[in-house]
Amino acid sequence: MKHIKTLNTKRLQKTVKTGGCGECQTSCQSACKTSCTVGNQSCEHKN
Amino acid sequence: MIHQFKNNGYNIVLDVESGAIHVVDEITYDLIGIFEGNSKEFVVKNIQDKYPEVSKEDIEEIYDEVQGLVDDDVLFTPDVYEERIEDFSKNRPVVVKALCLSIAHDCNFACKYCFADEGTYNGQPRELMSYEVGKQALDFLIHNSGNRKNLEVDFFGGEPTMNWQVVKDLVAYGRSQEKKYDKNFRFTLTTNGLLLNDEMMEFCNKEMGNVVMSIDGRKCINDKMRPTINGKGTYDIILPKFKKFAESRHQKRYYVRGTFTRNNLDFSKDILSLADEGFKEISMEPVVAPPTADYALKEEDLPQLFEEYDSLAREMVKRHGTDKEFNFFHFMIDLEGGPCVYKRLSGCGSGTEYLVVTPKGTLYPCHQFDGTKGFEMGDVWKGVTNIDLQTEFKGCNVYAKPECKKCFARFYCSGGCQANAYNFSGSVTGNYKIGCELQKKRIECAIMIKAATGSEE
Ligand code: SF4
Ligand code: SF4
Numbered sequence: 001m002k003h004i005k006t007l008n009t010k011r012l013q014k015t016v017k018t019g020g021c022g023e024c025q026t027s028c029q030s031a032c033k034t035s036c037t038v039g040n041q042s043c044e045h046k047n
Numbered sequence: 048m049i050h051q052f053k054n055n056g057y058n059i060v061l062d063v064e065s066g067a068i069h070v071v072d073e074i075t076y077d078l079i080g081i082f083e084g085n086s087k088e089f090v091v092k093n094i095q096d097k098y099p100e101v102s103k104e105d106i107e108e109i110y111d112e113v114q115g116l117v118d119d120d121v122l123f124t125p126d127v128y129e130e131r132i133e134d135f136s137k138n139r140p141v142v143v144k145a146l147c148l149s150i151a152h153d154c155n156f157a158c159k160y161c162f163a164d165e166g167t168y169n170g171q172p173r174e175l176m177s178y179e180v181g182k183q184a185l186d187f188l189i190h191n192s193g194n195r196k197n198l199e200v201d202f203f204g205g206e207p208t209m210n211w212q213v214v215k216d217l218v219a220y221g222r223s224q225e226k227k228y229d230k231n232f233r234f235t236l237t238t239n240g241l242l243l244n245d246e247m248m249e250f251c252n253k254e255m256g257n258v259v260m261s262i263d264g265r266k267c268i269n270d271k272m273r274p275t276i277n278g279k280g281t282y283d284i285i286l287p288k289f290k291k292f293a294e295s296r297h298q299k300r301y302y303v304r305g306t307f308t309r310n311n312l313d314f315s316k317d318i319l320s321l322a323d324e325g326f327k328e329i330s331m332e333p334v335v336a337p338p339t340a341d342y343a344l345k346e347e348d349l350p351q352l353f354e355e356y357d358s359l360a361r362e363m364v365k366r367h368g369t370d371k372e373f374n375f376f377h378f379m380i381d382l383e384g385g386p387c388v389y390k391r392l393s394g395c396g397s398g399t400e401y402l403v404v405t406p407k408g409t410l411y412p413c414h415q416f417d418g419t420k421g422f423e424m425g426d427v428w429k430g431v432t433n434i435d436l437q438t439e440f441k442g443c444n445v446y447a448k449p450e451c452k453k454c455f456a457r458f459y460c461s462g463g464c465q466a467n468a469y470n471f472s473g474s475v476t477g478n479y480k481i482g483c484e485l486q487k488k489r490i491e492c493a494i495m496i497k498a499a500t501g502s503e504e
Binding site for chain 1: 064065066067068069070071072074075109112113116120121124127128131135142144145147195196197199201203233237259381382383384385386387388389390391395396397400401413414458459460461464497498501
């Protein structure tokens with residue numbers, strides 16, 4: 001029996017090295033302009 | 048730290064610092080709950096007492112599996128970010144990459160909950176932004192954006208279509224500067240739909256990366272809170288236009304966006320009503336209002352609101368993969384391609400990379416601060432001159448906020464809305480409790496939907 005199913009997620013620790021380019025969308029800007037959420041945004045840095 | 052929760056029959060364990068998500072069975076869920084800081088013997092014994100029907104060997108096997116996750120840095124992962132936070136908040140040079148142009152401090156609706164006081168923002172005079180001010184704002188953005196290529200400009204108000212010619216002229220001006228400065232403008236627009244016509248739709252489809260169409264859901268709800276200035280209902284006027292607009296954009300790059308208040312605590316019905324009208328990209332925001340307003344959300348409403356989010360999430364799982372499927376903005380979460388930790392921890396960017404420009408050319412930290420006394424940051428000619436305020440906003444990261452620091456949602460929420468924090472706690476690093484509770488609930492629902500529909504490693 002399988003006890004643990006791990007979903008496919010990006011490891012946040014790894015982005016410490018690759019991230020920070022700042023090209024991504026400003027959180028509040030083009031979506032809905034009240035509740036800022038970043039979890040649903042996408043990274044512009046394709047690698 | 049980890050966050051454990053149960054939703055829609057799923058037992059979920061979120062490893063906050065790595066972002067890993069584990070869907071586990073009951074025994075494993077309980078075992079993880081007592082894993083940290085205890086010996087293997089203690090943990091196994093404890094679980095054995097609780098599940099006498101399971102053999103010791105099986106429990107030990109689960110224990111070892113869990114230990115394996117810890118060894119792989121996907122469970123109980125330590126926080127390696129706090130010590131570096133200054134590098135990507137305070138010590139980072141400020142570049143402006145997004146402007147909200149309050150192109151019209153005027154509106155042709157009289158929405159009861161409008162934070163902008165029907166477009167006047169704290170009682171400033173009704174006025175339209177001139178082309179000259181807008182052009183100067185775009186120049187200011189170009190020259191203060193460093194080597195950022197993508198620049199965002201949102202046409203906001205009030206109601207931006209009331210100043211349509213200036214919108215078009217500014218888009219043309221922005222485009223004319225792109226090559227010269229190696230920039231790429233992403234224009235967006237928010238509208239209430241009253242003046243929306245075919246020509247506007249066509250223009251937006253060509254030029255606007257995203258459009259937000261404001262509508263509150265069911266007709267009775269919409270018409271109660273979003274009347275025209277003459278007090279008439281607006282639903283029947285705007286709905287057909289929005290449908291046409293959404294279709295003309297192939298059901299992409301737009302949101303129909305509503306606000307729910309104490310008048311419709313059953314807001315999931317409003318979302319489903321929009322979905323049943325055929326909209327595929329839907330957002331519904333909790334109203335933010337002074338506690339004295341009769342439509343303001345109260346803490347006692349939270350259990351009902353949680354249940355609304357839960358039932359909405361269950362419905363979305365049901366519709367997944369059918370032609371009735373739709374996106375709900377706050378349940379969208381990009382687990383595989385989401386932003387880097389810098390982005391996640393550094394907050395919304397108001398007052399630093401994001402500013403609002405008033406019709407007069409004054410800069411404020413964001414649209415929610417437009418006209419708030421003491422929050423003037425400078426103007427589009429001289430740039431940001433209120434450096435103290437800029438520094439204060441620059442320091443607004445999740446580790447600067449005591450509540451956020453220990454919150455499981457911090458990598459998805461990035462510390463909440465500074466304007467709300469200020470309005471409710473008197474400080475931009477404070478918290479707005481109801482907002483936080485709802486945010487956390489939405490993130491749990493979003494993760495559950497992924498657990499129910501997503502892919503496994
Ligand atoms: S939900 Fe509230 S406490 Fe948690 S990170 Fe967001 S603003 Fe901070
Ligand atoms: S999250 Fe709040 S403070 Fe930040 S930009 Fe949006 S409205 Fe302004």
